[in-house]
Amino acid sequence: MHTWHWRNGDELPYLTCSLLEFWHHGFFTQQFWPCSPAELTKVLQPEASVYRLKQVHGNTVFTPSEIDSLLSTIADDLVSADGLVSEQPLQAVWVASADCTPVLIGDVKTGQVAAIHAGWRGTAKKIVPEAIARLQSQGSQLVDLRLALGPAIAGEVYQVSVEVAAEVGASIISHDDQKYIIEALQNFPNSPLLADPNPGKIRLDVRRVNCLQLENLGMSAEQIAIAPYCTFQTPENFFSYRREKEKKVQWSGIISR
Template sequence: MHTWQWRNWGELPYLTCSLLELWHHGFFTQQFWPRSPAELTKVLQPEALVYRLKQVHGNTVLTPQEVDSKLSTNGDDLASADGLISEQPLQAVWVASADCTPVLIGDVRTGQVAAVHAGWRGTAKKIVPQAIARLQTQGSKLDDLRIAMGPAIAGEVYQVSLDVAAEIGSSIIPQGDEKYIVESLQNLPNSPLLADPNPGKARLDVRRVNVLQLESLGISGEQIAIAPYCTYQTPDHFFSYRREQEKKVQWSGIVSGK
């Protein structure tokens, strides 16, 4: 089993995962708010170059080179996307989340890494498989990937409408109408869809949907770790947009190696 460890920087706690032990990485808590990724990179690896995005709940994955070229052409502060993959050593890639799933990925052979923001919309658009496809174009093999999903809202407290459940479900059950997709999801072993007392609603485990997407690519459960924390139910450590309706985030980042 993969273990999750609390670490401290000063008095402030952040989370790491044994699956990613080859890389400097962290799933940071709300105690670090409002520090920026540039400051947080100093906690992980002060020499690394820092990359972050303007997140838009899509499935675009960029490289640092693309981020830099977009900034120079648009003159914006940040490039719009929801995933970053490194191209060289000592690149720190960051995503922000408040209930959505932060996903950090490392390749044990190449040392390259990815950071992905996978909310329900990004998950419906298969952003994590998208990031993996980009890593593969850089020479990654599926067996070499290690994937950690950080603290996010848990299925038992995440109520969605059935059309949202069907939209996200179509990422793993491609054919059929809404009713068919929802029923097929419910019939899966360890289903990502849980019952809700309200008609037209369901509870949705977004991290589980991401796991199913990864398994359909041929990635084994051994290569995946899921943090045992729910942002909504752990107010001491994590912001939750559903709980507080505040635009605050926690950051998750990883630094490429080799």
């Protein structure tokens, strides 16, 4: 089993995953709010250059060089996207989340990394497979990738509409009929869908859907770790947008070797 460890940075807690022990990385807690990725990078690896995004719940993935060239053409100081893939050593890539799934990826052969913000919308648009495709275009092999899915809202408490569940489910079961998608997913072992007492509602495990997408790519369970923490149910360590309705986030980042 992959193990998760609590670490201390500036006397504050953050999480790491044994699957990513090869890299400086962390899933930071709300105790670090409102530290910026630049400040958090100093906790992990002060020499690294820092990259972050203006997250928009899409499936666009950029590299640092693409970000640098885009920044010269826009008025904003952040580029809109939800995934970052490193190209060089010592690049720190960061994503923010408050119920959505932060995904950190490392390649044990190339040392390159990725950070992805995968909410239900990004998951429906297969943002994690998109990031993996970017890594593959840079020479990564699927077998060399290691993925950690950080603290996020758990399926047992994440109530969504049947329509949303079907839209996300269509990323695994390609079909036009909502009812067909829902029923097929409910028959999966360890289904990402759980019953909800309210009509027209269902509980959705977004992290499980991401794992199923990875399985569809041909990745094995040994390459994937899921944090045993729910942002909604762990108020002492994590912000939850659904719980508090506040625009606060925790950051997750990883640094290429």
